[in-house]
Amino acid sequence: MCVDVLTFGCRLNAFESEVIAREAERAGLSDTVVINSCAVTNEAVAQARQSIRRLKRERPDLRIVVTGCAAQTQPEMFAEMAEVDRVVGNDDKMRGEAWRAARAAFDAGFGIGTSEKIAVADIMAVKEMAPHLLDGFKAGLPRVFVQVQNGCDHRCTFCIIPYGRGNSRSVPMGAVVDQVRALAERGHAEIVLTGVDLTSYGADLPGTPKLGQLTKQILRHVPELRRLRISSIDSIEVDRDLLDVIANDERLMPHLHLSLQSGDDMILKRMKRRHSRKDAIEFCAQVRRLRPDITLGADIIAGFPTETEEMFSRSEDLVDECDLTFLHVFPYSKRPGTPAARMPQVAGGAIKNRAKRLRAAGEAALQRRLAAETGTTRQVLIESATQGRTEHFLPVAISGERPGAVMALAINGHDGARLTV
Ligand code: SF4
Numbered sequence: 387m388c389v390d391v392l393t394f395g396c397r398l399n400a401f402e403s404e405v406i407a408r409e410a411e412r413a414g415l416s417d418t419v420v421i422n423s424c425a426v427t428n429e430a431v432a433q434a435r436q437s438i439r440r441l442k443r444e445r446p447d448l449r450i451v452v453t454g455c456a457a458q459t460q461p462e463m464f465a466e467m468a469e470v471d472r473v474v475g476n477d478d479k480m481r482g483e484a485w486r487a488a489r490a491a492f493d494a495g496f497g498i499g500t501s502e503k504i505a506v507a508d509i510m511a512v513k514e515m516a517p518h519l520l521d522g523f524k525a526g527l528p529r530v531f532v533q534v535q536n537g538c539d540h541r542c543t544f545c546i547i548p549y550g551r552g553n554s555r556s557v558p559m560g561a562v563v564d565q566v567r568a569l570a571e572r573g574h575a576e577i578v579l580t581g582v583d584l585t586s587y588g589a590d591l592p593g594t595p596k597l598g599q600l601t602k603q604i605l606r607h608v609p610e611l612r613r614l615r616i617s618s619i620d621s622i623e624v625d626r627d628l629l630d631v632i633a634n635d636e637r638l639m640p641h642l643h644l645s646l647q648s649g650d651d652m653i654l655k656r657m658k659r660r661h662s663r664k665d666a667i668e669f670c671a672q673v674r675r676l677r678p679d680i681t682l683g684a685d686i687i688a689g690f691p692t693e694t695e696e697m698f699s700r701s702e703d704l705v706d707e708c709d710l711t712f713l714h715v716f717p718y719s720k721r722p723g724t725p726a727a728r729m730p731q732v733a734g735g736a737i738k739n740r741a742k743r744l745r746a747a748g749e750a751a752l753q754r755r756l757a758a759e760t761g762t763t764r765q766v767l768i769e770s771a772t773q774g775r776t777e778h779f780l781p782v783a784i785s786g787e788r789p790g791a792v793m794a795l796a797i798n799g800h801d802g803a804r805l806t807v
Contacts, residue, residue, distance in 0.1 A: 389415050392441075394434055395424025397580040397617055399454060401533040406453070406479055413485035415492070417447060422479070423454035425550045427719035431456045435467070442469035449492060453479040455550030458509055459723070465503040475506035476550055480515075509552035512537070513590075528769050528790045530574045531617075534562050534600065535581030539589075542647075543658050543725040544690060544718065547582055554586045559595055559603050567608045575790050576613035576639075576767055579604075584616065585623035598627025605635055612792055613767060613777070615639040618685065621646070621669040622661035633676035641779040642673065643683040643712065649704030650697040653690050656729070663700065670708040681755065681778040683712030688744050689737030690718050691729035698740050705747040711755045712779070713748025717741040756780065756800040764805075766795045773804070780805055 389410040391403040403422045410420060419441055424430040434456055441448060451472045452464045458476040465473050472491065478484040487505060515536055537552040538545075557565075566577050579601070581587060588595040597619075604614060614637055621644050631638050644666070648654050651662050661669075673680055686701050705713060717737045720727045755778075764776035766784070768791045774782040781804040787793060795807040 389418045389420060391420045391422055392437060393422045394430055394454065394456075395422075395426060397531045397578065398533055398536065398582065399424060401531045401580060402480060406485075409480075409482045410451075410485045410488075412482060413489045415449070415485060415489050418449040418451060420479075421450065421452045421454065421457075423452060423456035425455035425459050425546050425721070427716070428721070429719065431460070435464075438464075438467060438469050451488060455547065458506060458550045459546060461504045461506045462500065465500045470503060473504045473506060475509065477509055477512045477552065478505060478507055509537075509550070512552045513555060515555050515557050527574060528767050529576040529578060529615075529775075530569055531578045531580045532562065532565050532569065533557070533581060534579050535584055535587045538583040539586060540583060540660070541658060541725075543656065543729075544687065544721070546721040546724055549723060551582055554583055554589060556581075556587050556589070556591050558591060559588075559600050562600060563603055563607045566604050566611060566614075570608055570611040573790060575792055576615060577604075577611060578615045578617055580617045583620060584618065585620045585625075596625040596627060598625040598629070598631060601631050601638060602627055605631070605637055611637065613637060613639055613765075615779075616642065618643045618645055620644075620660065622665055624669070629673070629676060632673055632680070639777045639779070640677050640680040641683070641777070642680065643714075644669075644685070644708075646684040646704065646708070647687050648690060648693075648697075649686070649701035649707070650693070653693055653697050653701075656692060657687075657690060657726070663704070666704065667707050670710075674709070679778065681711040681780070682708060683714065683779075684708065684710050685714045685716060686744060687716045687718050688740035689732040691726050691731050693718075693732055693740075702743060702747055705744075705751050710748070710751055713744065713751065715741050715744045715748065753802070756802075756805060759797045759805055760799050761797065763794055763796050766793050766807075767791075768793065776805070782807060 391407045393399050393403040399422050406420055421434050423434040449471045450469055452470055453474040457464055457473050461473045464470050472488050474484050535556045537554045538548045539554045585597055587597040646666050649663050766774040766776055766782050768774045768787040768789050770789055774784045783804040783806050797805045799806045
C-alpha cells in the first residue's frame with residue numbers, strides 16, 4: 387500500500403488531499419495514512435482522533451501522519467498520541483519537501499519523542515500559496531474543486547480557521563486559468579472555485595483583481611468549460627464584475643452559498659461580521675433581480691453566545707426573508723482560543739433546540755423549491771448512475787445515464803428529497 391489520504395472538513399481539504407497524495411507518493415512513502423483534519427468544530431477534531439485510533443488498531447504497522455487545520459492549531463495534542471508518527475503543518479502539507487523530510491525521519495527511525503514528531507511551520511508567516519497544477523482528479527469525476535484562495539484576514543469571533551490556515555493569499559489568475567483548462571480538457575464537466583474567504587480573492591496580488599474579474603477570465607479563456615460554480619461567499623464583499631457575470635453568463639451556475647451566520651444585528655456585531663441583516667436581505671433581492679431563478683444557500687450558526695430567543699427568531703425568519711433554499715446549520719461549537727469562547731454561553735439544550743428548528747425551516751424551504759421545479763426543463767450534470775444535479779444544485783433521481791454528461795431533462799415532480807424526471 388502506498389499512501390491513503392483521509393479527508394475531513396471542507397472542499398479546500400478535498401483539493402489539498404489530491405496534492406498530498408501526489409507529493410507523499412513522490413517522496414516514496416508507503417504503508418502510510420495521512421489524516422487531513424478539520425478544526426471547525428470540536429466534533430470534527432474528535433472524529434480525526436477516533437479515526438487515528440481505529441486505523442492503528444486495525445493495522446498496527448501503519449504509519450500515521452496528521453495534517454490539516456486541527457494539526458496546525460493543536461499539534462502537541464496529536465503528537466502526544468502514541469498512534470501518531472508525524473504532525474505536518476497546514477501549509478507544509480502542500481510542499482514536497484515536507485513529505486521527503488517525513489520519509490527521511492521514518493527511514494532514520496526518528497519521531498519517537500513528541501517534539502520530534504512535529505513539523506509545523508508558523509502559518510501566519512505564509513505569504514504565498516504553493517502553486518499546484520493538478521492534471522486531474524480521479525478520472526471521470528463530474529465535479530472537481532479548484533483552490534484559488536486560502537487563509538483569511540478577518541477574525542470572526544467564533545472562528546478558528548485563520549489560526550489553522552493563516553492570512554489570506556491568492557493563486558495568480560493565470561495559474562487558475564491554466565488549472566481550470568487542464569481539468570476541463572480532461573473532461574471534468576463542472577469546476578467549483580473554492581477558498582476560505584473567496585471574496586477576498588486577489589487582494590494580495592499585483593493589480594488586486596477581484597473574484598468577478600477572475601471568473602470573467604476563466605469563462606473567456608476556457609471556452610471548453612461547461613459549468614463554473616462558486617463555493618461559499620461573503621455577500622458584503624461581492625464585486626461589480628461578479629454581479630455582471632451572475633446576470634449575463636449562463637455557464638456560471640445560478641446558485642450561491644452565503645456566509646450569513648445570523649439574522650440579528652447585535653449578534654452579527656458580536657461575531658465581528660461585516661454585514662447587517664438589511665445588507666443580507668438586500669443582497670439576496672439584488673441577485674434575484676439579476677438572475678430570477680437563482681438558488682441561494684447559507685451558513686447559519688444556532689446558539690452563538692449571548693443569543694436570546696428573540697435574537698434567534700431573527701435568524702429563523704431570515705430563511706424566508708432571503709428566500710433561501712439550502713441551509714447549513716451549525717450548532718455553536720466553543721473553540722478554545724476564539725474570543726466567543728470567553729463570552730457568556732447559551733445552554734447546550736437551547737443550542738440543540740434552535741439548530742433543530744433552523745433545520746426544519748431549511749427543510750421546508752427546500753420542499754417549496756423542489757415543488758416549484760415541476761414542469762421545468764433543467765440542465766442536469768450526471769454525477770453517478772442514480773443521481774444528478776441541476777444548474778441550481780438541486781439533486782435529481784436518474785437511472786443509467788453516463789456520469790459526467792450534462793443533459794436537458796424535464797422535471798415531472800419530486801420524491802421529497804430529489805427531483806424526478
Ligand atoms: S470570514 Fe470569518 S468565518 Fe470565514 S474564515 Fe474568516 S474568520 Fe472564519
